[in-house]
Ligand SMILES: Nc1ncnc2c1ncn2[C@@H]1O[C@H](COP(=O)(O)OP(=O)(O)OP(=O)(O)O)[C@@H](O)[C@H]1O
């Protein structure tokens with residue numbers, strides 16, 4: 001699934017004043033590309049992702065998916081929210097099985113599928129827990145599993161690993177790279193963690209402070225799974241970080 | 247158990263003070279407040295001649311019927327009003343004006359529309375129950391966190407599936423609150439409801455006892471309504487505890 005953002009501006013009206021959030025965004029994401037968006041807090045990363053998902057609309061410009069304008073949310077575009085978004089009245093298993101459930105997949109199959117993803121995110125044994133019984137990082141892992149279990153063509157992920165410890169974070173990053181390689185999904189991944197962006201993405205797009213504009217794009221050609229200690233990796237991190245610190 | 251005992255302390259103290267003020271000192275004359283023992287005697291009489299049980303059952307039937315019809319009308323309507331801004335805007339003034347009207351004021355119309363008897367009584371109780379259920383349901387639906395509905399849409403749910411699988415469960419605590427308040431107000435309407443053509447029921451019991459200056463029997467009827475209310479409250483609290491997510 002490919003995406004094109006063409007001259008996208010977005011403003012919100014808040015307390016009677018117009019607030020410009022992102023400006024003049026032009027990005028073209030190829031089918032199967034892994035793109036990462038980095039930028040300071042409040043620069044409009046979530047806003048861009050929501051517009052791609054069809055949960056918000058540009059004030060100016062156009063967003064298209066496979067050449068068609070995005071007019072609303074679709075199960076082809078899986079979304080992992082920055083905030084907790086699990087259904088609190090559903091168990092872990094039923095949260096993850098939600099997408100297949102509304103598509104009419106029968107109980108046996110969707111539970112089997114959900115269990116696979118529960119195992120993948122390391123939550124075996126918590127199938128029947130409710131979200132309020134989980135820690136922040138565990139909830140976020142369930143949310144990732146919920147998006148993946150629905151097998152979307154593309155994944156829009158908003159700082160999905162922010163609440164995790166380094167070990168789990170690294171494990172899930174590798175898992176995500178593996179899934180992306182196997183299933184050829186297009187992934188747009190928002191993070192404020194430069195290390196994460198460089199580890200994951202084919203291309204890192206750096207946004208400026210609010211109102212967010214694209215400062216620069218970095219194509220990352222390193223072989224996967226990437227070596228965090230290689231000089232190229234460290235150099236890229238340095239370059240991107242220095243841009244963000246300006 | 248401990249909590250139950252604690253909750254009984256205050257009623258017991260009130261009972262003792264009541265007994266002291268009436269039976270033991272006569273500070274309050276019996277025509278103002280009957281003594282506990284007089285109420286007990288009235289209770290025994292009403293129990294033995296069977297009328298307390300039949301009155302309780304017939305009131306319970308009316309209240310439950312009125313309440314169930316109210317819930318069947320108010321929950322779907324509340325969901326509609328909470329979900330559709332148009333429906334909400336269109337009905338805002340109608341509900342705003344109808345809601346404060348005391349159910350007792352509807353009695354003349356109740357008689358015209360439903361005749362004297364059960365239908366009218368159920369209608370009056372329905373009027374008492376329907377608005378709290380409606381308002382709380384609509385409110386719960388409106389307050390449903392956007393992130394849940396957005397999650398559902400990005401996972402491929404249709405609007406109807408989102409309503410059924412996300413909005414209604416999210417609003418369930420409010421719906422239960424509405425039911426709890428609704429049945430309470432329904433019970434408060436029993437006296438009004440049983441003013442019209444009823445020949446039994448706790449409201450009828452209170453009305454007839456009052457007209458015969460038998461205040462002890464009236465208190466028995468009042469307490470019976472109170473105990474029914476307590477029972478429903480207990481049931482709804484159990485239901486609330488089940489959804490402790
Ligand atoms: N619905 C809205 N109404 C008004 N203002 C909004 C709305 N959504 C976002 N904003 C504003 O837009 C700006 C960008 O928000 P956004 O959430 O996209 O930032 P972000 O880059 O994701 O930040 P963070 O890294 O902290 O998550 C902020 O100033 C925010 O206040």
Ligand SMILES: [Mg+2]
Pocket residue numbers: 045046047082158
């Ligand atoms: Mg954000």
